[in-house]
Amino acid sequence: AQRVTQPEKLLSVFKGAPVELKCNYSYSGSPELFWYVQYSRQRLQLLLRHISRESIKGFTADLNKGETSFHLKKPFAQEEDSAMYYCALLDNAGNMLTFGGGTRLMVKP
């Protein structure tokens, strides 16, 4: 069974500080990993996916198959980054998206 774990429910940092939201997964095949974000009173939306290897809003995430992790990082947090972040895993067949429990990021001024 596939599983996604986000160990921190809440992460609070000051503006300008580096941010790392942790995501660990369990899956026997070759997964596709995603980060979704939900800003206050907005819809859940895709932030980035590992196969794109792109940086969105200054965020990056590297898939580490050895450590089965897909941590989300940003060197300098901004107040507008405050949101709920979900890590998600897609199985090989593209049939099921499994979400982690989410981490609420609070960026303080």
Added chain:
Amino acid sequence: KAGVTQTPRYLIKTRGQQVTLSCSPISGHRSVSWYQQTPGQGLQFLFEYFSETQRNKGNFPGRFSGRQFSNSRSEMNVSTLELGDSALYLCASSSTPGLAGSTDTQYFGPGTRLTVL
């Protein structure tokens, strides 16, 4: 393009009743997925429909069912409601079934908040 729409936005039912939720995908999208979001269990996949066929189903009891119409609109039905069914039900659409290896993206609706009393 208009985004994914879900109706109704809020719903209050009592135990034992049944409920039908509706989702209209983005125009041109043929895949619709449903998710249940609760504080305790987080976001859980319910099922996905593509071209009126259920492609996959999550680990939910048979009380949860759905269907998709020829215009890609989808409905989700929950029968014999239980208190634990209280949740935010999210619908997401994409142009292709599944997302593996593609650059397609799922777009989420605002959700229907169901409260079971």
